Amino acid sequence: MIEFSFSAKARSNEKAFGMSTEREAAFLKIFESNPCVTFLAPMVRYSRLPFRLLCRKWGTDVNFSPMFVASCFRVSQRARDADFTTTETDRPLIVQFAASDPVIFSEAAELVATSCDAVDLNCGCPQKWANKDGLGGEMLNHPELIKDMVTAVRSRTGLPCTVKIRVQEDERRTVDLVQSLEHAGASLLTVHGRRPRQPASTPVDLEAIKRVKESISIPVIANGNVFSPADVVRTQELTGANGVMSARGLLQNPALFGGYDRLPIECIHDFIRMSLEYGLSYYLMRTHMMFMLYPLLAKPERRELAECASLCSLMQFLRSIGLGGHPDLYPSCPSATATATMAMASVSAPLDMTCSSAADVVATYPGTDPQAPMDLALGDEQ
Secondary structure, eight states: OOOOOOOOOOOOHHHHHHHHHHHHHHHHHHHOOOEEEEEEOOTTTOOOOHHHHHHHHTTTEEEEEEEEEEEHTTTTTHHHHHHHHOOSSSSSSEEEEEEEHHHHHHHHHHHHTSSSSEEEEEOOOOOHHHHHHGGGGGGGGGGHHHHHHHHHHHHOOOOOOOEEEEEEEHHHHHHHHHHHHHEEEEEEEEEEEETTOOOTTTTHHHHHHHHHHHOOOOOOOEEOOOOSSHHHHHHHHOOSSSSSEESSSHHHHHGGGGOOOOOHOOOOHHHHHHHHEEEEHHHHHHHHHHHGGGGOHHHHHHHHTOOOSSHHHHHHHHHHHSOOOGGGGGGTTHHHHHHHHHHHHHHHHHHOOOOSSSHHHHHHHHGGOTTSHHHHHHGGGO
């Protein structure tokens, strides 16, 4: 695993912009040979390293990190070490921040500048906790500030800067915003096809995404209700977007972008191996398994899965439903005893924290609370 250096020196504007041009060209090269680039969405808790590597192995082109609150991320190295891990194979990678201050955003971006391909500004999260703090979807009411944020990151770090938005009630405002962001130097835009306050049950407005795409020349990624390979094709064709992003669809089927309509059993085994290898907590491992297996299970089996308290009990459950689960599936683990020990250690491990206290975490980063509702964990992807 890569060791990070969080003491990057400030660069001059001239040098940063020169580096930005080179890094942006390298980052955008993926669009030259791929008419529809696929993206794993930024999801608090869930877009962590093991799941990113799983999605990449099974067909996803570009991964987003979980969304980090920049003001918390920049002040605690312990939090950064716990929440942001990556490897040399975890590329291309975009790190997303929620921020409302150009300096704070650019300082947080500088901390990950050598460990990712771009940084993203979240301007779409509809959650009340984020909007109350002026983050996420609330940023759409401050288009000039968003422009300043993009400029600040490019000037300070030389990183390509992307922005994720939702379509506004007045679409003219959305078009004006994306055109101004293109002028400010944004490298690409992700457009979620719902309005800021619309729930996941609202149909995605693909026509609105299409109009955004037609108004600018930089790449546009379409986001919303992508659950099958057919949805990928339909979304790309109806919007003309350069790529497609999925959140809930990939949680249910990490092989979605590989063209699989149904979850391959091998994908489940891969996920358990990767979770053990890269240290995902058992709580998150089980939650991912619930997403992946729920469509395949009857109600009593779903309840049994939810009650699995350790990796050993999870393995036994998988065997009981004919999906494996024997320690031999995990050759990197020397024995069943070692596997059980790792599982129990992960169960008792403390929660990752991105702020100075547990109260701060719950107040400003509710996605780290294991009891938080699903929509808080998904952020803009609900």
